[in-house]
Amino acid sequence: MQVPPQHNLEYLQVAPKSGPVKQLVVLLHGYGRNASLMQKLADEVQARLPQALILMPHAPEEMEEHVGDDNVLRVPEQLRDDDAQSFMPGTRRKWFSIRGASLDELTHRILGVTDLINDFISASMAVHKLRDKDVALMGFSQGGVVALYTAYHRAQELACVVGHSTIFMQGMDLQSKPPTLYLYGLADEEFPPERYETAAAFVKAHVPDTTVRAVEGLRHTTNSESRAIVADFIAHHFQ
Helix, strand or coil: CECCCCCCCCEEEECCCCCCCCEEEEEECCCCECHHHHHHHHHHHHHHCCCEEEEEECCCEECCCCCCCCCCCCCCHHHHCHHHHHCCCCCCEECCCCCCCCHHHHHHHHHHHHHHHHHHHHHHHHHHCCCHHHEEEEEECHHHHHHHHHHHCCCCCCCEEEEECCCCCCCCCCCCCCCEEEEEECCCCCCCHHHHHHHHHHHHHHCCCEEEEEECCCCCCCCHHHHHHHHHHHHHCCC
16 A cells, blocks of 8 residues: 555555556545455556556545444445455445434535545646646545545546446535546445436536446446446546
8 A cells, every 4th residue: 555745545556557657547445345446447447548547545434334224325235245254354444424414414524535535636646747637536336426526626627537336415516527427237236226317317417528327237336347338438538
């Protein structure tokens, strides 16, 4: 794990295959996971953008083990499955707490994280002398909420932003409106398609350049098809 200059957010990275860094791609993992879960997507992005630096930060807080199901954002069912045992104690992370929060309180917590991620992006850009148009941001589930809010609250427009399997929290002022991919699975076990459709409609109403993709058979996870869609979208917006 590495730490950018003047920053304390740990992350994993995939370096460019050769030559100087031409693009920066930041991938944010979901609730209860960590940056290692973004490796397959990073591989897809690197295959299309060999001179991109791909950064996968770990969320700053340890996951709450027992939150309950009465929250606006529920703990994903998959975290209760056996595969969660593969994560060592202390490695299951969260971007913000979902304990006992109203929509207003969740929005406040999310906005606090967007400052952290925007500082992370700016510090990394400065190291490699990149512009905002050289940066793409993507997030899955809780990381997707953070990615969308971060991009829309950034003063300068990024190349693009992707929200994968995320419920977009409404009621915010958009400072930037970068090209957006909103992607979800039709077999998602956490939220019904109608919930995603409502969120997608809100994003489309506020961001003119929005692409919505619903993937057949996709549960609350990424798969080979969704990762290819995301990587293609990011690569296209660097052309």
